Amino acid sequence: MNNKKRIVIIGATSAIAEHCARLWLAKQPADLTLVGRDTQRIERVATDLKVRSPQSEIRVVQAEFLDPEAINATVGDIVKSGRVDIVLIAHGSLPEQIECQNDLQSCRDALEINGVSPVLYAEAFAKEMEKPNHGTIALIGSVAGDRGRKSNYVYGAAKGLVTRYAQGLQHRFVGSGVKVVLIKPGPTDTPMTVHLKGKGAKLAPVEGVAKQIIEGVEAGKPVIYTPGKWWLIMMVIRHLPAFVFNKMNI
Amino acid sequence: MKPVTSWGRLSANPHHVVGLNDPSRVKALVCHGANSGVAHGMGRSYGDVCLNPEGTLWVTTGLDHFIAFDDSTGRLVCEAGVLLRDIQRQVIPRGWILPVTPGTQLVTVGGAIANDVHGKNHHVLGSFGDHVQNLTLVRTDGEIIQCGPHERPDWFAATVGGLGLTGVITQAEIQLRRVAGPWLDTETVPYANLDEFFQLADDSEADWEHTVSWIDCITGGGGRGLFMRGNPVNVGDRPTPQGRKLTMPMVPPVSLVNRLSLRPFNMAYYHLKKWQAGRAITHYEPFFYPLDNLLEWNRMYGPKGFFQYQSVVPREIGQDAVQAMLKEIALSGDGSFLAVLKTFGNRQPVGMLSFPQPGVTLALDFPNHGERTHKLFERLDAIVREAKGRIYLAKDARMPRELFEASYPRLAEFKKYRDPGISSGLSRRLMGS
Numbered sequence: 312m313n314n315k316k317r318i319v320i321i322g323a324t325s326a327i328a329e330h331c332a333r334l335w336l337a338k339q340p341a342d343l344t345l346v347g348r349d350t351q352r353i354e355r356v357a358t359d360l361k362v363r364s365p366q367s368e369i370r371v372v373q374a375e376f377l378d379p380e381a382i383n384a385t386v387g388d389i390v391k392s393g394r395v396d397i398v399l400i401a402h403g404s405l406p407e408q409i410e411c412q413n414d415l416q417s418c419r420d421a422l423e424i425n426g427v428s429p430v431l432y433a434e435a436f437a438k439e440m441e442k443p444n445h446g447t448i449a450l451i452g453s454v455a456g457d458r459g460r461k462s463n464y465v466y467g468a469a470k471g472l473v474t475r476y477a478q479g480l481q482h483r484f485v486g487s488g489v490k491v492v493l494i495k496p497g498p499t500d501t502p503m504t505v506h507l508k509g510k511g512a513k514l515a516p517v518e519g520v521a522k523q524i525i526e527g528v529e530a531g532k533p534v535i536y537t538p539g540k541w542w543l544i545m546m547v548i549r550h551l552p553a554f555v556f557n558k559m560n561i
Numbered sequence: 562m563k564p565v566t567s568w569g570r571l572s573a574n575p576h577h578v579v580g581l582n583d584p585s586r587v588k589a590l591v592c593h594g595a596n597s598g599v600a601h602g603m604g605r606s607y608g609d610v611c612l613n614p615e616g617t618l619w620v621t622t623g624l625d626h627f628i629a630f631d632d633s634t635g636r637l638v639c640e641a642g643v644l645l646r647d648i649q650r651q652v653i654p655r656g657w658i659l660p661v662t663p664g665t666q667l668v669t670v671g672g673a674i675a676n677d678v679h680g681k682n683h684h685v686l687g688s689f690g691d692h693v694q695n696l697t698l699v700r701t702d703g704e705i706i707q708c709g710p711h712e713r714p715d716w717f718a719a720t721v722g723g724l725g726l727t728g729v730i731t732q733a734e735i736q737l738r739r740v741a742g743p744w745l746d747t748e749t750v751p752y753a754n755l756d757e758f759f760q761l762a763d764d765s766e767a768d769w770e771h772t773v774s775w776i777d778c779i780t781g782g783g784g785r786g787l788f789m790r791g792n793p794v795n796v797g798d799r800p801t802p803q804g805r806k807l808t809m810p811m812v813p814p815v816s817l818v819n820r821l822s823l824r825p826f827n828m829a830y831y832h833l834k835k836w837q838a839g840r841a842i843t844h845y846e847p848f849f850y851p852l853d854n855l856l857e858w859n860r861m862y863g864p865k866g867f868f869q870y871q872s873v874v875p876r877e878i879g880q881d882a883v884q885a886m887l888k889e890i891a892l893s894g895d896g897s898f899l900a901v902l903k904t905f906g907n908r909q910p911v912g913m914l915s916f917p918q919p920g921v922t923l924a925l926d927f928p929n930h931g932e933r934t935h936k937l938f939e940r941l942d943a944i945v946r947e948a949k950g951r952i953y954l955a956k957d958a959r960m961p962r963e964l965f966e967a968s969y970p971r972l973a974e975f976k977k978y979r980d981p982g983i984s985s986g987l988s989r990r991l992m993g994s
Binding site: 326356358359362 | 580582583584585622623626627628629630632651
């Protein structure tokens with residue numbers, strides 16, 4: 312055993328998660344487990360992190376994202392090799408709304424990968440963290456989960472599921488050693504959104520988003536809007552009466 | 562299609578933007594386009610070298626992963642979208658540093674190679690390409706070329722300074738240099754005229770690794786300035802200055818750099834700095850990259866954008882040529898605030914289209930006033946042409962083709978290595994395709 316912080320990242324190839332990992336390791340060497348579907352892509356992330364932090368221990372786990380049995384086994388294996396301090400559940404994919412409307416298969420895939428899968432992972436870790444009464448579960452939701460909008464309500468519904476789930480989990484662990492953090496990033500400048508640039512979309516730099524996430528996780532904040540202004544924007548959007556909201560083209 | 566601007570903000574033409582985020586997919590993405598494309602990193606070049614109006618831009622900033630670093634030899638292998646800033650922050654605490662960096666560290670490795678950028682230590686260490694040991698080039702016909710100074714050196718010479726036109730650079734191996742820490746022993750010396758500048762430059766070359774100067778081309782008769790020199794120094798641990806990042810919040814309706822503001826700007830800057838002149842221990846970030854803490858400073862030139870005019874002229878007639886250029890600028894009434902004068906070392910660059918050549922380089926910025934600005938450039942071109950100098954392609958948005966052809970003698974040789982599926986605004990303007 313060593314005294315390095317044990318951090319697990321599910322969906323480690325997501326740009327936000329990867330930048331969180333870079334910042335965590337820049338602060339101090341850690342024992343990091345990267346979980347993802349595509350081995351080649353996780354290896355690329357692991358190699359990069361190894362160069363950035365040679366003293367860190369970095370492990371790569373190839374995993375299934377939708378099968379409950381497989382998720383249980385993956386989480387069980389991870390926990391067997393040492394107590395987990397932080398798990399960041401970051402996987403997901405931004406679907407084209409129109410595709411979800413035209414094709415139920417795409418619609419279901421989007422709901423599963425962005426909503427059901429993160430919840431299954433969180434639930435599996437919750438069970439493992441309850442026994443030692445220690446650990447932080449950080450889930451990446453989205454501002455899109457705060458109110459359904461015509462431009463991305465399928466993705467929003469999945470993230471809304473994560474929001475409700477995180478609320479319940481926080482309630483379950485209140486006053487215990489397990490903390491649950493829900494992160495709601497606004498539109499972020501990542502390789503996945505490069506095509507939105509210049510479209511008038513204001514994208515937040517991913518380094519700044521990652522910095523707020525690791526600070527919020529450290530502080531054990533229940534909800535992190537990042538950049539912070541989204542707290543106010545979404546507060547307004549959530550409370551707009553339907554007759555105003557429905558006229559908006561958002 | 563999305564509007565894309567380069568650093569000079571002179572145009573915002575529509576581009577088809579494609580992110581190259583995964584090295585294993587680069588080949589598939591660059592091969593399949595019917596449309597010609599060009600690699601685009603941070604978009605820090607000033608003119609049209611990183612643009613491809615109506616065509617495709619392959620954005621490389623997602624290729625931002627390190628691949629290997631050997632602490633004992635200082636060899637770094639990384640993807641081409643890694644920022645020089647991230648390399649410096651990673652390796653300096655471990656006793657290594659990038660041997661050559663330009664005046665901003667917010668550029669990618671691929672961009673630094675494609676423009677063969679130089680820094681304040683050109684007289685000691687040459688340009689960026691001199692330190693690249695190997696690079697990977699993906700061509701739009703699917704061929705992947707590994708080249709370096711000892712492996713397919715012709716491809717290497719075409720690609721270093723090759724403006725991204727020989728293929729897409731996806732990965733590079735760079736030899737870093739030992740350094741004791743992030744600090745420099747620096748000195749600022751005011752000079753009253755060009756004679757003094759050249760004297761200072763000659764006197765400093767042997768003992769100072771970094772030399773550069775800010776020249777006041779408006780007040781004080783034109784030709785006075787501040788000579789800055791520095792050497793890496795071992796002063797142990799000191800607290801890193803927390804540079805406050807400011808962002809130019811908006812594009813002002815007119816250029817803040819204008820005939821009214823330049824005189825007081827320059828006067829104040831010269832006297833303030835003259836007053837603070839002398840020796841100091843300086844952190845590398847403010848010394849090498851003075852403008853990086855003012856994010857989006859290019860906005861201060863207003864909605865029409867600005868030009869950079871950077872030329873190099875041979876040393877023998879350098880003083881006369883620089884004097885003549887300063888005179889033209891004074892006559893025009895337009896001036897430049899970010900005016901930089903520096904001597905280059907006596908060495909030939911690696912790349913066929915690399916900019917540095919032995920001599921003295923003058924970099925000037927001008928707000929875009931249309932015709933009036935172009936007229937001034939024509940007069941400056943005449944001086945550069947006469948002096949057998951050349952203009953830096955990374956900064957250019959307007960040089961006439963004939964001047965380009967006359968001043969880059971290895972152009973014909975270079976063209977054989979071009980990738981037919983790659984084209985940029987600059988390549989169409991200066992090479993016809």
